[in-house]
Amino acid sequence: MTDDQKRFALKTVRDFRGQWEALEQKMVQKDIDTRIAIKTKDTEYFGENADKLKDEEEKAVEEKVAEREDVEDDEHRKIIFNQYLLENQAEAFIENEEYKTRFDEFKGIKVMKYGKAIQGLLYLLGYTWDGVVEPGTQKFFWKTAKAKMDDEFIEAMKNYQCMGPKEGTFTKY
Numbered sequence: 001m002t003d004d005q006k007r008f009a010l011k012t013v014r015d016f017r018g019q020w021e022a023l024e025q026k027m028v029q030k031d032i033d034t035r036i037a038i039k040t041k042d043t044e045y046f047g048e049n050a051d052k053l054k055d056e057e058e059k060a061v062e063e064k065v066a067e068r069e070d071v072e073d074d075e076h077r078k079i080i081f082n083q084y085l086l087e088n089q090a091e092a093f094i095e096n097e098e099y100k101t102r103f104d105e106f107k108g109i110k111v112m113k114y115g116k117a118i119q120g121l122l123y124l125l126g127y128t129w130d131g132v133v134e135p136g137t138q139k140f141f142w143k144t145a146k147a148k149m150d151d152e153f154i155e156a157m158k159n160y161q162c163m164g165p166k167e168g169t170f171t172k173y
Contacts, residue, residue: 031110038105061085079163090158094151103154107146115140122148125156128171 001009061084071077093099112118119140122132131144 027110034105034109038102057085057088061088083162086160086162087158090154093154094158103149107149110142112140112142115142115145118142118145122153125153125160126168 061081064084065071065077065081068080071080093103119132122145123129127148129138131148132141133139134141
């Protein structure tokens with residue numbers, strides 16, 4: 001290989017690296033801008049309505065808990081309340097178009113800040129490591145994990161039982 005060919009190859013690699021880094025920076029900036037836009041939108045919406053929405057939700061859940069006759073004590077009541085609250089919030093993801101849009105926007109983010117939390121949630125809902133982590137590692141793999149966050153994921157959240165024994169087989173990771 002001649003010196004000119006070596007210089008050309010080196011220049012090509014440097015140009016490619018520069019374009020790659022510029023593209024990565026652009027994608028990260030897009031994610032940052034998206035997160036800021038979502039936070040601004042959330043602040044505007046929930047800033048005015050947060051207390052009202054929370055009160056309505058708690059009232060609806062309290063009514064469901066009051067209908068139950070098997071509540072033993074305050075601790076049991078609190079667990080049942082949280083179970084109904086989880087179901088209510090998952091139902092909102094199914095029925096509310098705004099939540100669906102936000103969920104889709106969330107899955108569009110390229111860089112996941114709290115991957116271990118999402119990884120734990122997927123495991124808790126019964127998903128296996130396949131597609132959640134990079135093959136041969138325990139490193140969270142957002143690119144494939146977000147594909148698992150579909151209607152079945154929302155349904156699994158809705159049907160998750162936070163109290164009582166868990167049935168099925170569980171794999172230790």
